[in-house]
Structure formats: structure tokens, C-alpha cells
Amino acid sequence: METIKIEPELDEDAAQNDTGDASGSDNCNLEVKTEPEIDIGPICVEESKRLYDISRLRAFGDVPFVIKRMELKDFPLSYTKAVTSVEKLLAWLRRNKVPNGIGIAFRIAQHMPSSCILILAILNHKCHFFATDKMMLSKALHGQMCTAGVDYLVVSGHMSVGAVYFERIDICLVYNEEYKLFKLKRTPTDPPVQAKKPLPGNMCYTITTTGTTGTPKLIHVPYECIAPNVLALSQKLNVSMADIIFLGTPCTFDPFVVELFLALQTGAALLVSQHTMREAPSKVLSALFPTSVNPTGITILQMTPSLFRQFGATAIRERILSNSSTLRVLLLGGEPFPSSAELTTWMDPRVLLQKHICNIYGITEVSCWSLLHILHSLQTQMPLGTPIDDETVIRIQYQTNRNMEHGELFLGSATRRCYIPEIDDVEKAKEDSAICFRSTGDLVIRLEDGTICYGERANDVVKRAGNRISLGLITRKIEKCLPSGELASCLWLEELQKLICCIRTLEIKTKVQQRAQTFDILSKLLNAEQPDRFIYQQHFPCNVHGKLDKELLLKECIPLAQPAQEILKSFLHDRLECVDVSNERITKKQRLEHSQPCGFDLSFRQAGGTSFHAITICREIGLQMCIDDEQRHLFEMLLDENVPLRTVLRFLDTAKLVANNTKLKPVEPLPTKTVNCATGISGSCGLTITRIEQPEIKFQFHWKVNFSKCIDSPVSQYEERYICVGAHSQILRTLDPQTGIELSNVKLPDRIECKVTFLSEQLAMVGCYDGCLYGFNPLTGDIVWRVEIGGMIKAQPLLTADGSRIVVCSYAEDYNVYCLSAERQEVLWCMRIGEKAIFARPLELPNEQSLVICTLDGGYTRVALTDGSVEWAQKCKEPLFATPVLLDSKPSHFLCAEVAGRVHACHVGNGKIMATYTAEGNIFSSLVVKTPPTHMGYSFVVFGCIDRHVYCLRCNTERVRQPVYFELQWKVDMGAPIYATPTLLTIQLIGHLVWSSATDGRVVLMNFHNGQIQWSAKLPGEIFSTSCYIESLRRVYVGCRDNYLYCLGV
Structure with missing residues (x-):
């Protein structure tokens, strides 16, 4: 192992850590060769010394190369020390016999000083780098590297890859x-x-497109393509050694290369932050533009407009684009440039006299940027700009000679040429001296003075009810109706043929304000352009590269399944001004007093509806109708001027509907005969119940539901209102806890052994054997979202106490722990703990922002909830199946259990084992802790064991001077191994009880204090499922391997 050390100034940091095919014909091409805005003279790239050569970088001496900004202090790394570290990494690569002239892939969690050193080492080893997606699973990564022709991979930190696909060679610090x-x-x-051809000489890096301009493609970028771009940009922007550049673009997005190479070209400093824009924009703002004089703020910032907006208009105006800000250059690219109206909310026009606010444009296929425009006024139309260097040529291709308004933009160069096998290996080869043009997929407008302005995406046209509409054009029309600073995005929902308009507002609007704005917008749009739904939001989501994530936005905006009446009422409220839904609760007498019909007494046409509106409504409601004739009848009623809306709503109330157009199978009708515990006589369910002790406790069988295959999943309940459980049959049902009537039914692709976690009344989540986490509406059965985790999920997903994060543990080979945003299901961080899978649910430590996670290799680890960093790690000899649990309400200790039968009390602060109790068999059951008020200073731990016993241990919790210890309170023989976790019951007038199930189907009720058996019964099949108890109903719900879920009550 090679260890690279630096001076003590960094030691404190140790603990921290596209282009689609051109549409249209070639009838009319306009080739434009424009002059740069600033004459920078000929660009000459020196071949002998590339800008990343360490012999060149050494000349910058002690100037800072990378500054890692922590909350309290900066940790700078000079060019001299960086060069020394690169030389050591080069020796490490040579020692491991990594060849020169090849590609080396890497995956990093975020930019660090060490990751910059790694990239420099790869380039100085005469290799090219390939930055890979940190979220990609090993199998997909293996395939991508094979396709790219890359054999070596460097992985940082806690990230990992599967041993099936990769062989580990060495480790370096x-x-x-x-x-x-x-x-x-x-x-x-x-x-x-x-x-199919050899890669270009002087290869610099390989990158993949995101698919914005078509399907994702591999792009091989030679040094001759990127170097003139960086040199020209540095001259245009006057970048110097005095500048500080924010290195914030993900390494899978090629503008990050510009940030890195601009610093290497000029000797400027790079600044990296431990926070990310996706998670904490305010903390990134504080890192980039500190309120104090020291440390100093950045001078150059490159971002997408969507990501930049996340700072908020106030912070942008007062902190970033104020006269006193250290920012000198702002580069906004990758998306359409903000409008003049939005820019005026960000800055005073005089700011343009002292700062370069730039619209920068380019595509990955001509890496990286090609056009640049520096703003001189906030009131003019924002052009794309002119070529950054004198090597770039632009071409506008019009579809016809008659339509010269919009043309598709092509970028080309004779020298700045990337190799794209998907395109270049199938198209006719061009001579090396010929200009190679690449399609941008963007339609542009060329003004009379030659200025080129962005129009819209070439593929942004959809067909709606026989009309071709442009989503970009409709979006621009709507944005002209919005106040300054508000944004719009029009999305097309193909399944329902619905046009959805999302409006990002700066402040929350009332229903009246939303409605007024909606009517104003509709009045200025053609009939075919009018959206079906208007969704108001305060934030638009971004993808990993900082661009507007339209797929996620659409997912957020798709309304959950509504009753047909509500769909119509919502449409009437949003669209038809003369129908006031809120005032419909007037008496019949009041309605008769009006001389003219109003409200729901109007027909659909009288209310302003058109045949186009009727088609839209019938298409949406029709998907929920079981009978085609009813859909046709609805359409006829809407167009009939003699049919009032009130009649239409009554018809919809009687129509036969089904969510997602899938008919649900009814629950099997079940008898509810009472079981007489005293006599042992059972009903038709076949239960044999025998009274053991205390005849005053009487259980009866209420109902059972058939799941077709065995139920091993623990049963879950939501606020005692309904229960939910999945089975090996792939069926996930939500049931009424009193009657067993099915409320919803979800069919997943594979078996379910995971316990359901509820986020709210209308949203729950469950893991599946197919390696995905599913969010679903338990009341309707609709799948709301799906996240691919990469391996079987048996552990119940954790919703953090503040409701903001989801933590999922799995059997995945790559990352067995994922942390997601609860609101948008975005991956916040992921990691691999240990060498094996995770069966146990993670334990959240209250007020600590930390988790304890147990793995099947015997390890248990505390990680930070904020970023997944490891706080401590300990190891047992045997696997840990049991979910860890806190010892009491004010915890300094938690419990975990080895499968070998050892129960450990561990210290929360360091994980050290403080006490151990050894049972006489293996433990697969989780531990249940109770601290009765009658036993001050003690907690009781209950668990099942495959030695056929239920154990109850007593453990001291508040004796400061006395160490933690266990002692056996009682244990009860159930006659068969116990895998299910016991359930604690509280019954009025009876007290605390323990319910436990065994693999032979036996269910036993025991006295919590002494273990005395109060009642026992035997179900027809094995039981591995953990039961659920609803106290208000005094009922227990237990899954069985005879395929039934049983409900029994006291």
C-alpha cells in the first residue's frame, strides 16, 4: 500500500471527508463562419507540454492548486505538493504494471483534492481517463467499460464494485x-x-452523453479538441493565477474538464466543498461566498441555469451578483439561458459593468463549449453568441427554402474533432482536413444582423388530438404571461395524452390567484395548446448534471388516481370560469330563483366546454371505466346541450370504475365464527385452540385472506386504520383491519418478504426481490414511484424521524446501503458496508443524525445520516440477522444479536461490546425492548430462538457506576424453533403480554412479567412472519405458510 502524506495543514482534513440525427432534409444549408467577439489571435496548442504536464505545473510553485473549504477553515494544496503527490501515484501505477496509452476509468463520490491528483496522475501516465457514474451497478459498469475498451478502474473511498466483474489489484491512500x-x-x-477504428492519438478522456441530444453515446475526446477550447476561453475571460474557480460540476458532465483545465492553464485555484447543490444550496452558497472577509470567495462560477436558480433570487441578488461580491465571471450553460425578465430579478443592470455574465453553449460531441456571449444589456434578446475559438464553424440547416424562421444548428471544426464510434463508424469517412459537423438537436433563429438565438428542441413536438404542438413554443407563450422570476415547463403525458403545465412560483399562491392566472394564460393560447392541468410548485427538480429533470417533474405532477367525479370537477374548476364548484352547495329553492341556469345546472357546452375538452376528459376518465359504452355515453352527454353537469356527475357516480384499468380480484368471503377457548370447539377455519391458563382471556377467529402463496413478510399497520402485507405470490394487499375487505392490491414483479413502511396515509414503500423499492398508494394500489437498488430487499426501509430521508439496505453486490430523499426519491448517498448482504433494518440514533447498520458478515457500523461517512465500525464472529435496537429511551447503548446466539449490549459512542448474553441456539428473531415504569432502571429484552424458547432478559440501564449486565428473567418452551420476532401486547385489565409464533404453526400468548402461558393455538401452516397488533381493536394479524393471513382477537 502506498501512502501519500502532505504537510500538517491538510492533516486536519483527515477525518472529513447529444446529439440525435438531423431532422428534415438537406434542402437548404447556411454555413456561417463568424468572428469571435474578442480578437484573441491564432490559437496555438504546444505539443511538447500539455497543460496538465507536471513539468509545466511545477512552475506555479506554492500557489494554491485546490482549496478544500470546510465550515471553519480552508485546507489548501499547492501546485508543488500536488506535483509531488502525482509523482508518487505515477510510481504506484508503474509498480502495478498499468500500461501507458490506455484508458483508466474512475468513480468518485465527489470532488476532493485527492481526486484532482488522481486525474493528473492518469494523464501524466500517458493515459486517458473515463469518469463513470457512481450510481451504476457493477454489471452495467462492466459492460460500459468493455464497450469503451477500458480495462482498469480506480474507485474511491467506501465505494465498491462486485468481485464477479472486477479483480482488486492494490490500494493507495x-x-x-x-x-x-x-x-x-x-x-x-x-x-x-x-x-472499429483506433482511438485518436493524444487521447485525453472518454465521456458518455446524457441522452439530451439523443440516445447516450460514447465520446472519445483527444487533447487537440479540448485544449484550444480552454486556451481561448481563458483568454476571453482573462483567467489568471489570482482567480478561484469552483469545481462543482459532476465528473460525468464534461464542463467539469473546463473547470479543471482552466486552473491548470493559468495557475488559478480550484475550490471544492463538502456540500452539494442538490442537498444543501445554502451551505454551498456560504462556502462559495462567505459573509466574512476571510476566507475569500470564488471569482469564476460555471453552472446550469436550473442549478443556479436553487440559490434563490434573493441570495443571487444580494450575495452572488451584488457589487461587493468577489464573483468576476458567471458562466451559465447546458440549458436555455434565463429570460430578461428573470435576469432583472437577479441583478442591477450596473453589475454588467464589473462582471462577465455569460451565455455559454456547446455539446459533448464537440467537447466542450463552442459559443459564448457576454451580456451587455438585460433588455435585449439573449443570443447564443459567437465561436469561442477560430476553429469552430456553425451551420444552420433549414427543412425547406420557404421555412427560414427556424433551422437546426450544427457545430463543426476541422481540428476539434471527437471520435464517436456510433456515428463515425457508420457514416462515410471524411478526410482529416474536412470539417466535421455535429447536430445539436436545437432549432435556432438567425436575426437580420446575423445574431443566432435559441428557439427550441427539434424533438419537442408532439401530436395532440390531430394537432402537432411544440412544447417549447407553448412554454415560451406561457412564460410571457407570468410575473418576473416565475418559470414554466410544459410536459406531455403520453399514456393519458395529457398536456401538463408546471409553473414554478416564488411564493405560494392561493387557489383564487392560481385560477386567475390560469384563465389569463388560457385566453392567450390556441385551443390545441391549452394545458389539461396546471401544477404550481416552488421548486423544479434537477438531474445529476444540474439540468431540469423533466422525467422526475412529470412523475411529481401526475395526479394520483382520482374518482371520475373529482376529475370532472377539477377540470371545471381549473378551466371553465362560469362554473364555481365551491358555491355549488346552494338549496334547490335558491337555484329556482335564478332566471338563468348557473353552476352545475349548466350543460358542459354552456359552461364553456368544447368538443376538444370533451375528448380530453373522456380519454382520462375512460381509462378508469370498465365498460366502453359508458365512455361513449359520457362523451355524448358532455356534448348534449340539454344535459346539465349535475346529471353528468350523477352518471359518473354510478359508472363502474377501476384504477389503472385493472380489475381487482375480490377478497375470498370468510366465516367469522367465534372460537370457544374453554371447550376447544373451532369454526370452519380448522383452527384447533386449546385453553392452557386463565380462561378469562378468550381469543376468537375473525377472518382470513388467501394470498395464493406463503406469507413470510412481517405485517404492517398504519395508525390502526389499515394493515398491509406482501407474499411470495408477488401480491401486496392493503386490508381493512376489522373486516379483512381488500382496499387495494398491488402485483409486483417478484416475491415480497420486506415489511411495508408508511410515509403517509396515501403513500407507503416496500422492497421486492427484483431489487427495486416501490412507493405505492395503499388506498388505491397505484405505483407512485420505483427506485432500482440492485439487489434483493428483505430489510424494512427506514423513514428517518424527521421524514426527510429513506434508508434502504439490500443484498446488492455494489452498494448495499442507499439513502434517498423522501420527497423526490433522489439518491443522496450510497455505500457498501462489509463484504456481504444486509438483512436487518437499520437503527436510527435519535438526535445524533447517525445510523447503526448490521451486516451478514458480522459487522456493525455507525454511519452519518448526512453523507454516509463511517463514524466507527466493529465486527462480530457470526452474521447479524436481528435488527439492532436501543436499550432504552435515553440511549447510551444499543443491542444486537449474532446468529450464533450471542446478544450484545454495545456503546453508542464507539460500538464496543459492554455485556453479552448467550442463548442456547441460533437467533434469527429480532430483539424487542420494553422499559415498564414499574421497573425503574431496567429494560427487558424479548426474542425468539431456534432452540424452541422465547427468552426474556433483564438489563440494567441507569446504574452509572455499575456496568451493563444481562440476567435471564424467564424463558418459555414453545415446542418448535422460533424465527418470527415476538410482539408485545397491552390489553386493558389484563396488562402486558407477549405474543410469539413458532415454525410448526403454534401461536402462544405469555405473561410479560413471568412468561406464564395464558393461551395457545395452532395454525395450519408454518409461521415465519412477524405479527402485528392493533390495540384499539385488540386484534393480532399473522401471516402463515398455508398462504393465508389470519386475524384473531381477544
């Missing part, structure tokens, strides 16, 4: 950050290398 070197394992079934 760079500024206390661990890097692992892997080599691809080749198999006969590997996909072939995509490139």
Missing part, C-alpha cells in the same frame, strides 16, 4: 482518501469494443 485499483474480468460473453 491519497491525503487520507482510499483509492482501490481494479482490473476488468474478461468473459466470452463480454460486449465487444464499440470503436
